[in-house]
Amino acid sequence: MAYDEGLAHLWREDLAEVEGIAELHMFGGLCFMARGHMLCGVIRDGGMARVGKDHMAAACAMEGVTPLAFTGRPMGGLVALDAELMADDARRGAVLALALDFVAGLPPK
Incomplete structure (x- = not known):
């Protein structure tokens, strides 16, 4: 793919x-890794980000963001970003800020 x-x-x-x-x-x-942790990436014609469970509601409230579900089941703390969101610098940046905040709280690998 x-x-x-x-x-x-x-x-x-x-x-x-x-x-x-x-x-x-x-x-x-x-996938883009930050200090050994999954941060964000590109899948097919959209993006994904690891925002963590605490940021899921804030991320999913943005237009173009849905829970990531590769197998039909949502993957906790991961969101899918549609192509329109990826093209919007402000919205993409807002999701990235959530992901960077989450990953910053994880211990380095």
Whole structure:
């Protein structure tokens, strides 16, 4: 399953100033890791972010965000971002801020 390289470029630009970011191909997409923890990524023609369970309600209240469900069951703390949200710098940045806040509270791997 291929992913949109243009969306990966958007995440790269957003994360350019964040230390400790690595890229990893997984789930047929591209995942960005922060200090060894999954942070965000690109799947097919949209994005995903790990906002944590405490930020799920705030993230899902944004237009274009839904719980991530690869197998039909929601994956706790992970959200899917549609293509329109990914194209919107402000909304994408708001979701990324939630994800960065969540991952910052995790111990380094």
